[in-house]
Amino acid sequence: MSDPVSLLRFTSVAPLRAAVAAWRRADERVVLVPTMGALHAGHLALMARARSLGRRVVASIFVNPTQFGPNEDFSRYPRDTETDLALLAEAGVDAAYLPEVSGMYPEHFSTRIEVGGLTEGLCGAYRPGHFSGVATVVTKLLNQVQPDCALFGEKDYQQLLVIRRAVRDLDLPVEIQGVPTLREADGLALSSRNRYLAPEERVRAPRLHAVLSEIAAGLAAGGSAGPLVEGGRAALAAAGFEPVQYLEVRDAETLAPVEHATRPARVLAAAYLGRTRLIDNVAVG
Ligand code: PAF
Secondary structure, eight states: OOOGGGOEEESSHHHHHHHHHHHHHTTOOEEEEEEOSOOOHHHHHHHHHHHHHOSEEEEEEOOOGGGSOTTSSTTTSOOOHHHHHHHHHHTTOSEEEOOOHHHHSOTTOOOOOOOOSTTSSTHHHHSTTHHHHHHHHHHHHHHHHOOSEEEEETTSHHHHHHHHHHHHHTTOSOEEEEEOOOBOTTSOBOOGGGGGSOHHHHHHTTHHHHHHHHHHHHHHTTOOHHHHHHHHHHHHHHTTOOOEEEEEEEETTTOOBOSSOSSOEEEEEEEEETTEEEEEEEEOO
């Protein structure tokens, strides 16, 4: 465990860039882990992976207003910066970057990154503007920090593909790596939003992962998506998920709909348990 006082803190770009530039001059590879805070073991797995990939790790904490819709949980999104900073220090992170909203989006801010195609279905269909908000803030974070590599969890699978695409299309000089989802022992994907679940909802929540895994196993055994998804929807409804926004089988790279798993595929879902929106996905095969 590293000494907690060794965690540098930055709230503005110039001193952060100076620190990163000095590291890079010393040939130290810099890895960025962007987060919205409310850190849990899944984030800490990202930090551990980052440490294994580079000499220096920067974690950003920024609850990005532009990726939340008007009726979403921006104002109630959990914020606990002091605990987050202590966790980052314990995880051996070198620097925490905590930009202010006014610094990230100064007056008359008027540029947005729109990634076509990949953002049209799944979460994009239910969260208009969400991926544009994500792509814009991630592009800014990458430009601000200028890391060699940035890590994103596979739990937000569509987000990972959207970021990869934006980085490729805009020739940003950074490597994007996805990190497998960390799960509770009962299969529930770790998420900052799990803390919204009432105790009896928490008991039912792992059914989402179970249903996705059953569909993935059915596809791997040669089944077709249509009937498997229909059965999965019924199972989710029986477990109290309402509404199920989507439950779909998609190509793992293009997100095109898939009926048979002849290429790498992913089963993805978003569904509400009470007021909490859960998303998850699993690989086929
Ligand atoms: O996945 C998240 O926590 C956020 O969408 C991200 C990538 C930090 C951008 O705000």
